[in-house]
Amino acid sequence: MTHPIKIDYTLYLVTDSTLAILGPDRDLYTVVEQALRGGVTVVQLREKTGDTAELVAKARKLHGITKRYGVPLLINDRVDVALAVGCEGVHVGQDDMDLATVRKLLGPDKIIGVTASTVDEALRACERGADYLGIGTVYATPTKTNTKEIIGAAGVREILTKIAEAGHNTQTVCIGGVNELNVQRIFHQCHSPKKALDGVAIVSAIMAAPDPEAVSKKLHGLITSEPAFAADLGGNQSVADARSVVDLVPSVIKHVHETTPLSHNMTNLVVQNIAANVALAVGASPIMAGYGEEAADLGKLGGALVINMGSVDPSGLENYQKALRAYNQQGRPVVYDPVGAGATAIRRAAVGTILSSGYLDVIKGNEGEIKTVFNTQEQEEQQRGVDSSTTLDATQKAQLVRALAAREKNVVVLTGKTDFVSDGTRTFAIDNGHAYLGMVTGTGCTLGTTISAAIASRKAGGGVDRLVAVIAAILHFEIAAEIAAVPLLIGLKFRYSSNELNQLGALPLIPTTPSICDIQE
Ligand code: 3NM
Ligand code: MG
Structure with missing residues (x-):
């Protein structure tokens, strides 16, 4: 059943008049009216306690307010209350009254919303009207x-895709932990090519806000405008084989030199200097600035940000968050290097905080780090991921980078003897580099810097897609390492026997051409 009038679900306020949310000296009606002034498009009265008469009185008073704003009022769970006040409808959970009975009681014209956390629940609710x-x-x-299940943006996307495939045009909002910092990223990451969300449902970010009108206005604006970070992200899917990628690599490297993009590194104590020199060497302009407040200005300079959490501490974490937001707002790219992600509880928590603070264009790490990021998803989210104790084979690594990139809608790089790179659709394995890279500090970190230069330059000049830019940076860096290893090998030969050199990992020489292949799903 489709409601005759299309409802605007853009910004759906769910009320909560408990002390923890509303606070001791504010009343429900004032806060809801402020939110309506700020642009809330639907209101749901959600009261889990109280006598029926009291609830009816509350609903009636609230309905008087919402009607003045031409906004529908729905009642959580209580069909009787909705009938008593004659408001626009109800919202029922999976454990509430069944949809057919609600429809029978309310009639065809009222709005009925249903909570769904699985594809099955969603399909059933759509089928039943x-x-x-x-x-x-x-x-x-x-x-x-x-709540029953934390599904993340990827879970929402799956539900949207499946209901669209089944031919339903039922409208949708998502709910749980949505706020002004994550709303654009949630929209971006939930978006299925088959079906978009119609809005978001929010409790605390509005009800507990000091200024509900201002926050509603801000949220509405964020939802209805294209996020700056999402402009020009789409890759050129026709560049999907290794040959076509390699053909584009020289132009990316040249473009970095021509445009001298800013590489803004928030990086660890060990590699500050090394990373700055690598940035210069690849043609970028480095700045090593860890103070988050500065990022608003630096983000305007057309560069890219590297967040390398190798020396994470509480103030560092706050600085990363501020810088991430600033770069997201400017639509400038961000490379995340989750150094040592799984090593300590602090670092695992930091991964969650960073993932929930904004959109990351590229995530680069070794196997353990990428597994940790995959398992983390979002601050406090339940873990549903790969087993981090086992070592993955090539096929599993390719699957991991593809799955993480598809979930985050970005580019993921897993470094190792063979590197794996994916944008969620196209996946490549790269076999360049040299064993010496593992014997020098900061080589992984400065690969992050090199990648930042390539994607910054790509954005500054448009053209080449993000995945190609990342691969160009990896090839540039790793082939440079192969070349650099040659004089080192020659030098070492005077000092060590070939047996000793083998033990040092000095491999016999060395391809200096790209060694890359594309991997089919
Ligand atoms: N229902 P906030 S989560 C009322 O998953 C409600 O069905 C949920 O609150 C569900 O916006 C939720 O403060 C609370 O995170 C959402
Ligand atoms: Mg309920």
């Missing part, structure tokens, strides 16, 4: 701790 779905829980939230 739900007007919209509340899909969640996207991210863990203190507002509702008994």
Whole structure:
């Protein structure tokens, strides 16, 4: 059943008048009216306690307000209350009254929304005539701790895809942990080519805000505008084989030299100097600036940011978040290097914080780091991922980078003897580099710097797609290492026997051409 009037679900406010959310000295009606002034498009009255008469009175008073703004009022769970006040509809969870009975009681014209956290629940609700779905829980939230499943943006995307494939045009919002910092990224990452979300449902980010009108206005603006970071992200899918990629590599490297993009590194104590020199060597302009407040200005200079959490501490983490937001707002690219991600509880938590603070264009790490990022998803989110204790074979590594890149809608690089790179669709293995890279500090970190230069330059000049730029940076860096190893080998030969050299990992020489292949799914 489709409701005769198309409802605007853009910014859907779910109320909560508990002390923890609303606070002791504010009242529900004032806060909801402020939110309506700020642009909320649907209101759901959600009260988990209270007598029926009290609830009816509340709903009636609230309906008086929402009607003045021409915004529908829905009641959580309580069909009787909705009938009593004659408001626009109800929202039911999976454990509430079944949809057919609700429809019978309310009639064909009222709005009925249903919570869905799985594809099955979503399909069933669509088949039975739900007007919209509340899909969640996207991210863990203190507002509702008994939620059934945390599904992340990827879970929402899967549900959207499956209901579209089944031919349903039921409207959708997502719910759980949505706020002004993550709303654009959530929209971007939830977006299925088959079906887009119609809006987001929010409790605490509006109800607990000091200024509900201002935050609603801001949220509405963020939802209805294209995020700066999403401009020009799409790759050229016709460049999908190794040969076509390699053909583009020289132009990317040349373009970096011609444009001298800023490579803004927030990096660890060991590699500050090395990374700055590598940035210069690849033709970029380095700045090593760890103070987050500075990023708003630096982000305007047309460069890219590297967040390397090799020396993470609480103030560093806050600085990363500020810089990430600033670069996202400017639409400038960000490379994330989750150094030592799995090593300590602090670092694992930091990964979650960074993932939930903004959009990362590229995530680069070794096997352990990429596994940790894959397992983390988002701050406090339940872990549902790869087993980080086993070592992956080539096929599994290719699957891992593809899955993480598809989930984050970005580019993922897994470094190792063979590197794996994917944008979620196209996946490549690269066999360049040299064993010496593993014997020098900061080589992984400065690969991040090299990648930042290539994607910054790509954006500054348009043209080449992001995945190709990342691969160009890897080839540039690793072939340079192969060449650099030659004089070193010659020098070492005076000092060591060939047996000793073998033990040092001095491999027999050495391709100096790209060694890259594309991997089919
Ligand atoms: N329902 P906040 S999550 C009411 O997953 C509700 O069905 C959820 O609160 C679900 O916006 C949730 O403060 C609470 O995170 C959302
Ligand atoms: Mg319920």
